[in-house]
Amino acid sequence: MQQVPLAEGLFSWPLEPGKQPALIGGRASNGKIFFPYRRQAVIDGVREDLEKIDLPRRGALWTFTSQHFRPTAPPYAGDDDARSFRPFTVGYIELPGALHVEARLTEPDPAKLTIGQEMELVIEPFGVDSDGNQTMIYAFAPVAPVAPVAPVEPGETAETAEVSAP
Amino acid sequence: MSDPDVAIVGVGLHPFGRYPGKSAMEMGEDAVYEALTDAGVKWEDVQALYAGSMEVKNPEGIVGLLGQTGVPGRAVFTGCATGATSLAMAANAIRLGDADVAIAIGLDKHPRGAFSDDPSVSGLPLWYGQAGLFLTTHFFGMKINRYMHDHGITSATLAKVAAKAFRNGAQTHHAWRRKPLTEDEILNSQVLNYPLTQYMYCGPNEGAAAAVLVRADQARQYTDTPVYIRASTLRSRREGAFELLSPSFGLDIVPGPTVEASREAYELAGLGPEDVDLAQLQDTDAGSEVIHMAENGLCAHGEQEKLLAEGATEITGRIPVNTDGGLLANGEPVGASGLRQVYELVNQLKGRAGDRQVANARVGYAQLYGAPGTAAVTILSR
Numbered sequence: 383m384q385q386v387p388l389a390e391g392l393f394s395w396p397l398e399p400g401k402q403p404a405l406i407g408g409r410a411s412n413g414k415i416f417f418p419y420r421r422q423a424v425i426d427g428v429r430e431d432l433e434k435i436d437l438p439r440r441g442a443l444w445t446f447t448s449q450h451f452r453p454t455a456p457p458y459a460g461d462d463d464a465r466s467f468r469p470f471t472v473g474y475i476e477l478p479g480a481l482h483v484e485a486r487l488t489e490p491d492p493a494k495l496t497i498g499q500e501m502e503l504v505i506e507p508f509g510v511d512s513d514g515n516q517t518m519i520y521a522f523a524p525v526a527p528v529a530p531v532a533p534v535e536p537g538e539t540a541e542t543a544e545v546s547a548p
Numbered sequence: 549m550s551d552p553d554v555a556i557v558g559v560g561l562h563p564f565g566r567y568p569g570k571s572a573m574e575m576g577e578d579a580v581y582e583a584l585t586d587a588g589v590k591w592e593d594v595q596a597l598y599a600g601s602m603e604v605k606n607p608e609g610i611v612g613l614l615g616q617t618g619v620p621g622r623a624v625f626t627g628c629a630t631g632a633t634s635l636a637m638a639a640n641a642i643r644l645g646d647a648d649v650a651i652a653i654g655l656d657k658h659p660r661g662a663f664s665d666d667p668s669v670s671g672l673p674l675w676y677g678q679a680g681l682f683l684t685t686h687f688f689g690m691k692i693n694r695y696m697h698d699h700g701i702t703s704a705t706l707a708k709v710a711a712k713a714f715r716n717g718a719q720t721h722h723a724w725r726r727k728p729l730t731e732d733e734i735l736n737s738q739v740l741n742y743p744l745t746q747y748m749y750c751g752p753n754e755g756a757a758a759a760v761l762v763r764a765d766q767a768r769q770y771t772d773t774p775v776y777i778r779a780s781t782l783r784s785r786r787e788g789a790f791e792l793l794s795p796s797f798g799l800d801i802v803p804g805p806t807v808e809a810s811r812e813a814y815e816l817a818g819l820g821p822e823d824v825d826l827a828q829l830q831d832t833d834a835g836s837e838v839i840h841m842a843e844n845g846l847c848a849h850g851e852q853e854k855l856l857a858e859g860a861t862e863i864t865g866r867i868p869v870n871t872d873g874g875l876l877a878n879g880e881p882v883g884a885s886g887l888r889q890v891y892e893l894v895n896q897l898k899g900r901a902g903d904r905q906v907a908n909a910r911v912g913y914a915q916l917y918g919a920p921g922t923a924a925v926t927i928l929s930r
Contacts, residue, residue, distance in 0.1 A: 389675035447689025454664035457677025
């Protein structure tokens with residue numbers, strides 16, 4: 383099955399060998415960044431062309447929630463149905479120097495996510511379009527599982543407990 | 549307190565719920581009839597009409613049921629803030645001298661379940677909906693999740709908010725959800741959008757509400773207990789605010805539109821949060837009520853945990869919030885919801901709220917918030 387992006391221009395596609403994927407943003411002359419990319423924006427009263435840029439691939443999870451029932455289709459275009467639907471999570475990633483981006487997250491269990499943890503962009507299969515192609519979507523994945531916070535023993539200071547954590 | 553120029557002299561409500569076979573317009577007719585009767589105003593005397601609805605494209609067509617008097621009728625829509633906007637526009641018609649008697653109406657009839665639409669209605673690309681991101685409920689889950697992290701609010705407090713709503717709903721004869729639920733039942737119900745559970749959410753439903761407005765200097769011709777509009781404000785989101793249905797937002801975070809609408813309303817009214825005797829806050833979900841308590845200046849961020857534990861927002865508490873059970877117990881017919889808040893405040897300020905009457909209520913505060921990042925605040929007083 384041929385793979386196509388869910389929408390053109392959201393992220394680098396096709397993926398080049400040896401190159402990591404990135405979301406595509408727009409940058410104005412004053413440094414303001416837009417996502418998704420748009421061709422032009424009005425900055426200080428003047429319309430200008432935006433520079434197409436790759437957004438940072440990693441950032442901190444700013445917030446998140448979960449979705450426990452299948453969104454109404456259309457517009458939802460996941461390749462599941464009411465019976466096969468699996469809850470998913472969404473969140474905002476704080477991309478340093480850029481902006482907060484909303485995305486689906488690869489970890490479906492909200493109990494395994496923590497605000498502030500580092501996340502990384504991935505491009506993953508999502509659904510099937512009307513031409514029978516597999517659609518690809520951007521998502522963010524935890525960079526590493528979050529280490530459980532060691533309980534502070536009585537008599538032990540929080541500081542020493544932190545030092546003893548891996 | 550500032551001098552008022554507009555007064556509310558009558559209110560009416562078609563209870564919110566589900567009414568198979570009854571149209572939104574027919575519910576609106578019932579609400580208007582009740583409001584006119586309350587005001588002692590004949591339909592023929594109404595000189596301006598503002599009607600809000602999400603599902604009915606031309607709610608001002610209600611003149612077909614009420615009587616085709618040639619009255620200037622206009623449709624109003626600002627999402628969940630619609631009720632406050634129709635009230636504000638009716639008040640402005642009086643201020644401008646266009647009318648001495650005006651009416652604000654809200655009516656709606658939503659299908660069951662979460663709102664769903666094509667993203668283009670909100671100016672968003674199709675892929676945003678295809679990806680499963682075009683859901684307002686995600687925002688509510690994400691906003692309270694971050695808020696709990698920043699301000700030490702617990703799930704138990706969210707359950708307390710919902711339990712209070714259903715308890716107040718049980719005392720409100722026109723409420724939709726009238727069965728009290730325990731905090732455990734609320735916490736243990738199905739998670740819809742982490743950390744929010746099923747019973748922490750309001751549901752879209754059906755209903756209507758109306759208010760009759762007159763010039764303040766003529767109000768006593770209609771009633772001994774006019775309720776004055778002290779302020780009515782509306783704000784949209786600013787760059788950097790974390791709002792509904794946003795594929796991205798800036799790094800320099802600024803407060804949402806409620807904060808600005810609230811600040812401006814207090815200023816216009818010449819009142820402060822300490823003067824508010826009871827509040828109606830947009831409780832689309834239990835988390836929203838918690839956040840809106842602070843965004844409207846009624847407490848500091850994080851203080852809600854203590855206030856809810858103390859029962860400060862109960863009908864008998866220091867600052868009663870959503871005395872009729874709010875959206876959680878009444879549901880949300882979007883076009884009518886803001887006028888349901890006004891209905892409750894007016895009844896409280898007139899001292900006719902029965903079992904749920906707040907003692908010595910003089911100043912009532914109402915706030916609405918919804919897509920696409922719009923907030924409205926109305927301050928009423930005796």
